[in-house]
Amino acid sequence: MSIPEQEIRRLFDKLATQLRERGAGTVVDQVIDEIAQGKQIIYKTLRRKSQVRQLYRPENDEATTDRSGRREYAETLQYSAAERLDLLLQALERAIIDAGAIDSELVKNYRSVRFVPEQEEENVRTFRAGALTPNIKELEDLKAHIAGLRALVEG
């Protein structure tokens, strides 16, 4: 049995709030931007009504009108509540699991990779490849919890 939409919205809000509290606000912010941007653009072909007077637009792009006077309009579809929650889970997978895979790949291919700022005052951003690699157990736990939540939401 799938979870009602209102309950999924509550789960999204709860997860987003807890992620912010635990220092993963960037993930939440990016997902909220993505939700605002919309899911997908679809195109609708509409017939022009002959009685509707058109504004004169000499710069009109003829490609949007065919010979029968039909016009193509773009519409942005919005994400459903379940899709929004899944966006957040996907973002977590990219932030932790995929980023960990890239880190491991660098460690596998090179003896040592270090990232440092050019200017000394930026020294907070000094780090080594391999920092994310040893946390295998936490990564596996996270994968299992995300899969469990997906299964619940999808019913």
Place this chain on the structure above:
Amino acid sequence: MPPAADELINAISDAVGSLVSVGAITASADNDRFEAYVWSIVIRAAIAENAVVTYRDPDKNEVYDLLFRTSPGSISSKVQPFTHALIQFPVKPDLEAHIGIKIQGKSRVPHECDVVVLPSAEADTCRVTNTHPRHSSIVIAAECKYYYSNLPFRLSREFLGLCKEMRAVDCYFAVNTSKESVEKVLAYYRCHCETLVLPSASGSETLLHAFRKAFRDFKRLN
């Protein structure tokens, strides 16, 4: 009985919290690692096209421990011994692969480029004269974006701007995720765009082949 949704959310948050405490989810660091990963694909492509690759510091000494910038800088900078790859094809001009250097665009304004392949001769000139390489000398300029969400649409506009300032044929948009509208705009303008560039995903292989073609073309023309 399977755990309830609230329990799973608590468990996810706790796991994320412990990973954040060891350095996960730092957008700038994830971007830096991703640039290094795309740079490593450039190296793989060069080797696959029979190049000999060695790693060098700005004084051309061979190094084995790699040091990369966390923010873009000048190719001539010697503040830190940043690493570049020296790419040598038989009887062809030497090339270098850098991370995070500035390139002078068509408007003569320097632009930050995430991964750049350019002739060693151009790089030498710039190191001596303390200038930025010119866009006309570039063999590969890759714009790398590591995003947690799907791609924001504005990135396609930014990349089109870069293509306008460089030679579009040399520019590659390499990203870990995707978005139909971004891909559609870049396809409309015939830009090189590789999505899902990740160790176990198809995008890395597609990007590798695109870079191999760039190296083959370089060898044909030089």
